[in-house]
Amino acid sequence: MSDLRKRQVTLDEVAERASVSRSVASRVLNNAPHVSKAKREAVQRAVTDLGYVPNASARALATQQVGAVVLAISSDNPLVFADPFFAEIVVGISSVLEETELELVLMMATSARGQTRLERLLRTRQTDGLMLMSMHDDDPLAQFAEQSGVPVVFGGRPVAFEPRYYVDADNRGGARLATEHLVATGRTRIATITGRMDESAGLARYKGYQEALAVAGLDTSRVVHADFSEDGGTRAMHELLATYPDLDAVFVASDQMAAGALRVLTDAGKTVPGEVALVGFNDVATARHTNPPLTTVSQPIQSLGREMARMLLALIAGDAPTPLILPTRLVRRAST
C-alpha cells in the first residue's frame, strides 16, 4: 500500500522558497523575459529542489489551451481501427508528438455517442487540434470539424469536399502504377475489385485503374465493387470469375481483399500468376505470406502519421501549411 501521495507542490511554494513572487516564478517557467539572472536561477533551483511540476489543468484553465490533440477515427464500423494501418499511423504521430508537450488522445467516433462527444469537443474547443480520419462519405463530422475553428488536419480526403489541410497517400498514382505494371507484363483483360465507393481511397484507386487502362486502350468494364474486407474480396472474386471468365489479371484495391481473391482463384483451379495475375494495395504483413506472395502497392503509413502531426503543429503555431500527397510505390512479388 505504499503510496507517494503527498500534496502537490504549487508554484507558490516554489516562489516562496526562491523568495520571489509567484509572477516571477511563472515567468521563469514559461521563460518569459523581464526576470533578472539571479532570480531566474533561484527559481530554477527551487523547482528542482522541490520537484515541482506545473499542474496541467490549472494551466489549461488559465491559458485556454488544453495541451492535448486528438486523433479521431470517424467510421460506421467499430472495427476499422483494428486494422494494423492505424497502429502504424499512431506510431508516426507519436514520434513527432513526443518532441512536444502535447498529449495524444484517441477517439473512435464510431457510435452515435462517440460522434456527439467529438462534436462537443470541437464546439467547446477542449482540444488544441484534431487529426481526423473520416472513413465514409456522408460524414457530417468532417464538415463540422472543418468549420469549427479548431485546427484540423485530415488523414485522407473526405469525398464530399476538399478540406483545407490534409495529408493523403497518392492512391490514384499507386493504382495506376499497379495497373500499368499489369499491362506491361502483357495482360490485356484486366479486372478490378474496388474498395468502398464512398471512401476517397476506394474512389481514387478505381480512377487510377481506369486511367491506366484508358491510356493503354484496354477495356475497363471488368469491375466489381467491394468493401476492403477479406470476405468482400472473396465474394467479389467469385462474381468476377462468373461474369468475366476470360480475365487474365486483377487489380485488387486492398491486400485483405486480394488474400480472399487469391484463395478463390486457387480453389477454382486457376494458377497465379500463370493464368491470372494479381496485385494488391497497402503492403500489409499478410501480403508477404500469401502463396504466392502478393505484388502490391506500398504507402508510407508511418510518414503519413508523422506528416499529419507536423501539419497540425504548424497549424497550431499559426502557419498555413499546404496539403501533402505522399508517394506510393509498387512492390513486386510473385503474384505477377
Place this chain on the structure above:
Amino acid sequence: MSDLRKRQVTLDEVAERASVSRSVASRVLNNAPHVSKAKREAVQRAVTDLGYVPNASARALATQQVGAVVLAISSDNPLVFADPFFAEIVVGISSVLEETELELVLMMATSARGQTRLERLLRTRQTDGLMLMSMHDDDPLAQFAEQSGVPVVFGGRPVAFEPRYYVDADNRGGARLATEHLVATGRTRIATITGRMDESAGLARYKGYQEALAVAGLDTSRVVHADFSEDGGTRAMHELLATYPDLDAVFVASDQMAAGALRVLTDAGKTVPGEVALVGFNDVATARHTNPPLTTVSQPIQSLGREMARMLLALIAGDAPTPLILPTRLVRRAST
C-alpha cells in the same frame, strides 16, 4: 474562414438564465441532491437553450480529477505498437470507455523522454488511471507505477514482480494446449522456438511447452530462444534444423516467428505438416494466409483490452477487483 468561435457559455450564464445561483446549477449538473424539482428543470432548460457544456479544465482543477486515463506501452522498441495486437487492445478499451466520460490518452514510453513523461504524469497524478503494458523485464516504470498511488492495471504481467491488478492471457495454458496437441497427433521429437525470455509472455509459453512434454514423458531439450519477430523465427529455425535435424514438430511462440520458420522449413525441403508439424501463437491475420495455414493459439485480445478498462474503472470507483486470466484456445489449421 467560417468559424464558430463565440465565447464559451459558462455556468454562471446558465444559472442566471434559470434564475438560480451557480451552486444550484452546479448541483443539477452533477445531479447532486438538494435541488427542488422546479429549479432542476429550469436549469436543465437553460442548459439546452444555451447549449452549455462544462469546461473540462475548470472542472478538473476544482475536483482534482482529470477525466482521462492513459494507456501506456513501455518498451525499448518504438515499433512494438505497430503490432496489430495493440490496435485490437485499443478497440477493446475504447469500447468500454465509450460508456463513460473518460478520455483515452496514449503514451508510448519508448524513449527516455517518454519514460520521464509518464513518470511525471504519475508523480503529479495528472491522470485518473493507467493501463500499462510493460514489454520488458527490468522496467523501472512498472514498479514505479505500482507504487505511485494512481490506479494502475497491468496488461500482461511484468516478470520482476506480481502486480496487484492485472489482466493477462493464459499463455502457459495455451502453450500447453498447443504442445499437447502436437503430442496427441503422434509427434515425439518436439522442439520450440521461444519468445524473449525477459517478457512474461515468452517465459510462460516456454513453461507451458515444458510442462506438456514432461507430462508426456518426452524430451524438452530442443529449444532455441528468439525474440517474437519474423526474422528471429527464421534464424531460430535454421539453428534448430542444424542442431536437431531429427525434430518432427515445432511449437513456435508467435505467429510472426512461425511464418519465418515455415519458410525456412519449406526452403529446406521439409514438408509441413508431413515431416514437421508447426504451431504458432496469437492467431493474427497472417496465420490464416501462410501456406499451409497455421495451427495456432488464439487469445481474446479485444476482451483483454475490455477487461483492462473495466478493471481500471472498478479501481477508480474504489473497488478492489481481482486479477484476471483470460483463456486461450487452440485453432486447428493445416500446419499440424
Place this chain on the structure above:
DNA sequence: GGGAGAACTGGAAGCGCTCCCAAACGCGTG
C-alpha cells in the same frame, strides 16, 4: 398555530496558474 427538523438556497472560498498593470528600482545623463 407553533416549533423542530429536514430540505433547499446562494454567498464565498478555493483549485493552481497566467498576465496585466502599477510600483519600485537601477542607471546614465545634464
Place this chain on the structure above:
DNA sequence: CACGCGTTTGGGAGCGCTTCCAGTTCTCCC
C-alpha cells in the same frame, strides 16, 4: 544631485467550476 527612462517586480484579478456552510424556506405533527 536630481531627473527620466527602461527594467524588473509583485499584487491582484481572473480562468470556470465545485463545495462548504450558514441562512432561509418548507413540512409535518402535536
